[in-house]
Every structure is written in structure tokens, then in C-alpha cells.
Amino acid sequence: MKERIIEKSAEIAVIGLGYIGLPTAIMFANAGFNVIGYEIRDEVVKKLNSGNSHIVEPDIDELLHRAIKSGRLRATSDKNDIREKDVYLICVQTPLKDDKTPDLSYLENAVRTVAETMKRGSLVIIESTIPPMTTIRMAKLIEEVNGLKAGEDFYMAHAPERVMPGRIFKELVYNSRILGGIDEESAELAEILYRSFVKGQIFKTNSTTSEMVKLMENTFRDVNIALANEFALLAHQYGVDIFKAIELANTHPRVKIHTPGIGVGGHCLPKDPYLLLSSAKEDFGLVKKAREINEDMPLFVKDLLVSALKTINLPPEDAIVTVLGLAYKGDSDDTRNSPALFFIEEIKEEVKDVRTYDPYVKGTHETLEEALRGSDVAVIATDHSLFKNLNWEELGKLMRNRVLIDGRHVVQTPPKSFVFKGIGRGEY
Numbered sequence: 001m002k003e004r005i006i007e008k009s010a011e012i013a014v015i016g017l018g019y020i021g022l023p024t025a026i027m028f029a030n031a032g033f034n035v036i037g038y039e040i041r042d043e044v045v046k047k048l049n050s051g052n053s054h055i056v057e058p059d060i061d062e063l064l065h066r067a068i069k070s071g072r073l074r075a076t077s078d079k080n081d082i083r084e085k086d087v088y089l090i091c092v093q094t095p096l097k098d099d100k101t102p103d104l105s106y107l108e109n110a111v112r113t114v115a116e117t118m119k120r121g122s123l124v125i126i127e128s129t130i131p132p133m134t135t136i137r138m139a140k141l142i143e144e145v146n147g148l149k150a151g152e153d154f155y156m157a158h159a160p161e162r163v164m165p166g167r168i169f170k171e172l173v174y175n176s177r178i179l180g181g182i183d184e185e186s187a188e189l190a191e192i193l194y195r196s197f198v199k200g201q202i203f204k205t206n207s208t209t210s211e212m213v214k215l216m217e218n219t220f221r222d223v224n225i226a227l228a229n230e231f232a233l234l235a236h237q238y239g240v241d242i243f244k245a246i247e248l249a250n251t252h253p254r255v256k257i258h259t260p261g262i263g264v265g266g267h268c269l270p271k272d273p274y275l276l277l278s279s280a281k282e283d284f285g286l287v288k289k290a291r292e293i294n295e296d297m298p299l300f301v302k303d304l305l306v307s308a309l310k311t312i313n314l315p316p317e318d319a320i321v322t323v324l325g326l327a328y329k330g331d332s333d334d335t336r337n338s339p340a341l342f343f344i345e346e347i348k349e350e351v352k353d354v355r356t357y358d359p360y361v362k363g364t365h366e367t368l369e370e371a372l373r374g375s376d377v378a379v380i381a382t383d384h385s386l387f388k389n390l391n392w393e394e395l396g397k398l399m400r401n402r403v404l405i406d407g408r409h410v411v412q413t414p415p416k417s418f419v420f421k422g423i424g425r426g427e428y
């Protein structure tokens with residue numbers, strides 16, 4: 001197996017062609033491996049095989065085109081096409097259930113598919129973010145399904161993905177990687193495999209450590225954003241502009257405060273802290289409290305909206321509100337756990353109408369101008385580049401009332417003719 005990976009004659013099956021699986025499949029194909037992507041969504045398979053990406057990411061169209069044209073990448077939804085591959089990379093989603101416990105059903109189904117199709121000697125790698133000890137549990141699941149013995153008949157590792165959407169193809173190459181094997185040989189094989197395109201450092205460890213490391217990284221970010229959000233809430237009480245205050249605090253050599261906003265979305269940060277806690281006997285409060293603070297931020301934006309409507313004496317039930325941005329972060333089309341959607345859910349029964357516009361996601365209106373025409377309030381919920389330098393005095397001419405609520409600090413100077421409120425902009 002080692003030689004086959006070194007020579008790049010090893011055949012790779014990538015299970016799940018989403019935001020992580022597709023770029024990963026493209027990278028391995030363009031590094032010289034024969035890659036087959038297995039995906040349960042037929043429409044995705046069709047789109048990819050015709051050379052078109054179903055996700056928005058810089059450079060993806062060109063890199064996908066190159067991989068498909070070379071004949072080294074193909075997508076399928078037929079299990080028979082992934083039989084007896086040398087390497088299986090599992091990249092399926094690992095969301096939460098409604099009660100905030102991990103929903104590992106996608107992972108378990110994918111692992112079963114691998115167990116049914118793999119051969120003796122295969123290397124199985126889980127790239128998905130998973131609760132501590134899951135790789136070991138999944139190795140046992142494979143043993144139950146096909147009778148092979150982990151560590152003797154097959155290799156297995158966890159290779160958490162750390163890429164940032166919007167920079168995926170750069171970070172895939174230059175980020176350092178943590179590879180957690182169920183044994184040393186598995187980690188070593190994974191290292192040789194990823195070295196085919198990774199230029200960053202590679203650190204080998206055991207699978208439970210790598211699972212915890214990945215979850216710690218995202219929990220660190222979530223807790224830090226919660227702290228920034230709490231500072232923003234305090235700034236409102238003191239009449240301080242939190243962004244000026246953060247800028248000044250961040251001049252300290254050991255302080256780096258994150259950015260407050262309408263909330264924390266995406267497939268990762270809102271659920272990874274819960275995955276971290278999910279296998280523990282006891283938790284100690286901080287991680288959950290940070291989650292609660294971040295989950296409540298859309299409600300705070302609702303408070304800003306209500307108070308702005310009071311200022312202009314417009315009853316909420318008469319107000320037409322236009323939400324700008326549906327994606328969870330700027331210049332992305334991903335709406336998973338988007339604070340914009342939570343905000344809309346909170347206000348939709350209480351105002352006359354909610355309109356939406358997003359340059360990357362289908363909203364109620366096709367253009368910004370159409371969405372704003374005749375509306376009373378604009379609420380910026382996503383920091384898309386497009387929203388950063390808008391001429392609000394001009395756009396205001398289209399509106400019935402001029403209220404602007406900035407949930408993402410994209411408006412640097414509040415437009416004079418507007419009632420303006422922004423998260424953490426205490427002085428306005």
C-alpha cells in the first residue's frame with residue numbers, strides 16, 4: 001500500500017462531495033491520483049460530471065475542469081464504482097440534532113458503505129469533524145460489518161480539515177495538518193498520502209487527540225467571538241463604539257479581540273463546541289455559555305430593530321423589512337445555521353413583510369434595489385463585499401422610511417438621513 005501511495009497508483013474514493021469533499025477530491029486528482037467521488041445527491045453527481053461546481057469557492061471552476069479533463073476525477077452515486085479502492089476519504093456532514101446532540105447518522109451510513117466496498121489493506125480516513133473517540137467506534141463498526149480487523153486488515157485515521165471557506169484551495173496546500181491514526185502505521189500512510197499536495201507541516205498523533213484538537217480550535221474561536229459579542233452588548237450600555245474600542249485594545253501586544261456581529265453561523269462553529277462536550281461525563285460551563293451568547297445575537301438585532309421603529313413611530317406590524325444577506329458569512333453561498341435565517345424567523349410574525357436579497361443565494365428579490373424599493377428598514381445580516389460601499393443616501397430614495405440596522409459592521413459612516421443602529425455602535 002505504501003508503494004502504491006508513493007507512486008500515486010493508489011485509487012482513492014472520496015465519500016461526500018460537499019464543501020470539503022469536492023475540493024479534497026479535486027486536489028488529489030490534480031496531484032496525480034485516480035479519484036472517484038461517491039455522493040448520494042444525484043443532482044450533484046450530474047453537475048460535477050458535466051464540469052460544473054455546485055458550490056461557490058474561488059478557483060474551483062478552473063481546478064474542477066482540470067481534474068475532470070485529465071480523466072482522473074469522476075463522480076458517481078453507484079456503490080459498485082467504489083469497490084476495492086485503496087483509500088477511502090469520508091467527508092460527510094456531522095450536524096446536530098434538534099436537541100443539540102451529534103447526528104452521526106450520515107457518518108455511520110458512509111462508514112457502512114465503505115465497510116461494504118473496501119478490501120483487505122484499505123486505508124480509511126475520516127476527514128469530517130467528529131466527537132472524541134468516534135474514529136475508534138467507526139473502526140469497530142467496520143469490523144462488525146465486514147469482519148476485517150482494524151490495525152491488522154485495514155488502516156484507519158482521522159484527518160481533520162481546517163480550511164476556511166473562501167480560501168479553501170490555498171489553505172488545503174499551506175495549512176499544517178493533524179493526522180490521528182488508530183495506530184502509527186495508519187498515521188504514517190496518511191502522512192505520505194497528504195504529502196502529495198500539502199506544503200504545510202504535518203503532525204501525527206492518535207485519533208482521539210486529533211478529534212479533540214479540531215474541536216478545540218473551533219471552540220476557541222466560538223468562545224472568543226462570544227467574548228467580543230459580550231463586549232459589544234456592554235458598549236451599548238456605556239455609549240461606546242465597540243469597534244473603535246476593540247481597535248484600541250488590540251494595540252496591546254497580547255490582546256486580539258474578535259469581531260462582534262449578528263451571530264455565528266456555518267456548518268462548524270455553531271455545532272463543534274457541542275460535539276466537543278457530547279462525549280464528556282461533565283462540562284464546566286464556559287463553552288455552553290459562549291454558545292448561548294452567540295445564539296442570542298440575532299435577538300439583540302431584533303431589539304435594535306424594534307427600538308429604531310419606535311424612533312420613527314412605525315408600528316412593527318406596518319413595517320416592511322429588507323434583510324440584506326442570507327449566507328452565514330461574506331462572499332459565501334452557504335446558509336447553514338446562518339444568523340440571518342434565525343433573525344428572519346424571529347421577526348417574520350411581528351412585521352408586515354420580510355424581504356430578502358443576497359448576491360449568492362436566492363432571496364425574495366433579484367436585485368438590491370428591488371428589495372429596498374418601498375421598504376422601511378434595511379438590515380445588513382451578512383458582510384458580503386457588495387454591501388460594503390453602498391451609497392445609502394441614493395438607496396434611501398427608493399425606501400419608504402430610512403432605517404438602517406448594521407449587524408455586521410459594514411457601514412463605516414452612518415448615512416446622515418437615516419435612523420442608524422449597529423451592533424456595538426453605542427453612540428448612535
Ligand SMILES: NC(=O)c1ccc[n+]([C@@H]2O[C@H](COP(=O)([O-])OP(=O)(O)OC[C@H]3O[C@@H](n4cnc5c(N)ncnc54)[C@H](O)[C@@H]3O)[C@@H](O)[C@H]2O)c1
Pocket residue numbers: 015016017018019020021038039040041044091092093094106107109110113127128129130161162163164165267268
Ligand atoms: N464546510 C467547512 O468549512 C468545513 C471545514 C472544516 C471541516 N468541516 C467538516 O467537514 C465535514 C463535511 O462538511 P461539509 O461542509 O463539506 O458538508 P456538506 O454537507 O457540504 O457535504 C457533505 C456531503 O456528503 C454527502 N453525503 C452525506 N451522506 C453520504 C453518504 N452516506 N454517502 C455519500 N455522500 C454522502 C452529502 O450529500 C453532501 O453533499 C463536516 O464534518 C464538517 O464539520 C467543514
Ligand SMILES: CC(=O)N[C@@H]1[C@@H](OP(=O)(O)OP(=O)(O)OC[C@H]2O[C@@H](n3ccc(=O)[nH]c3=O)[C@H](O)[C@@H]2O)O[C@H](CO)[C@@H](O)[C@@H]1O
Pocket residue numbers: 129161162163164165217218221225258259260261262263264265266267268269328329330
Ligand atoms: C478556528 C477556525 O478558524 N475555524 C474555521 C471555521 O470556518 P468558518 O467559515 O465557519 O469560520 P468563520 O469565518 O469564523 O465564521 C463563522 C461565523 O462566525 C462569524 N464571526 C467570525 C469571526 C468573528 O470575529 N466574528 C464573527 O461573528 C462569521 O460571520 C460566521 O458567521 O470553521 C471551519 C470548519 O471547521 C474551519 O475549517 C476553519 O478553519
